[in-house]
Amino acid sequence: MKKIPKILPKKNSKWxxxxxxxxxxxxxxxxxxAKEGEVVSYMSDNPEACVNCHVMTPVYNGWMHSSHREWANCNDCHVPQDNVINKYFFKAKDGLYHASVFTLRAEPDVITMKEASQKVVQNNCIRCHVQQVTQTKYDGWIDNHAENRTERQCWSCHVEIPHGKVQGISTLQYNIAPLPTDQEEAVIPSWLEKETNK
Incomplete structure (x- = not known):
């Protein structure tokens, strides 16, 4: 007959x-x-998720007034589109960097892309505008266009597309946070309505 060992009370129960x-x-x-930071919203392709951080309001407003708004959202340009794993890995890596900079209040006055983001945006410009990039009709009047079609960064010439003129955090006081674009009628804050009725 096997002897059943006695179960002794654990001494580490407090630990x-x-x-x-x-x-x-x-x-x-x-x-x-995660709830307060609306982390789940960053998994979507909704451009309004980008304005969870108020420093992105000028950039969002620039995009809202551009022709790109009709064809592309933030992720179409700023996230790799080659496969789902790469897309969400890049989103997570870039998002954690942005969140840490914003949390530490270390954001610059003018937001610029890091090298990895520049490569992604350049690839996405070419992906969507491949016909314009490969057309030969521009060769005569744009210097070195044929030789530098894919090497030159698109925004070296198209600097105001799609965000408009350079806007920094210092212009934020003149930017009203965006309203959801799916609303049928405009929502005017009461303080603004009072000021406009004076």
């Missing part, structure tokens, strides 16, 4: 209770921050 409590607190804080 386990503390560890479980700490893990629960960290998970709770993480879920709270």
């Amino acid at each position: 386990r209770t503390t560890a479980v409590s700490l893990i629960a607190v960290f998970i709770g804080i993480g879920l709270f921050l």
Whole structure:
């Protein structure tokens, strides 16, 4: 007959209770921050997710007034389109960088793209505008166009597309945060309505 060992009370039960409590607190804080930061919205292709950070308001407003608004959202230009894994990996990596800069209040006055983002945007410009890039009718009047069709960054000439003139955080006070574009009638804040009625 086998002898069944006695189950002795664990001496580490206090340590386990503390560890479980700490893990629960960290998970709770993480879920709270994810909810408040609207993390799930960043998984979508909705351009309004970009304005969860108010520093993006001038950039969003520039895009809203451009012709690109009808054809492309933020992710069409700023995220790789070669496969789903690469798309979401880049989105997560870039998003964590943006979130850390914004959280530390280290954002520059004028937002510019890093090298990795420049490559992605350049590839997406060419992907959508491949006919314009490969047409030979521009060879005569644009210097070195034939030789530099894909090497030159598109925005070296098309600097105001699609965000308009360079706008920085200092212009934010003159930008009204965007309203959802799917609303049928305009929503005017009460303070603005009072000011306009004076």
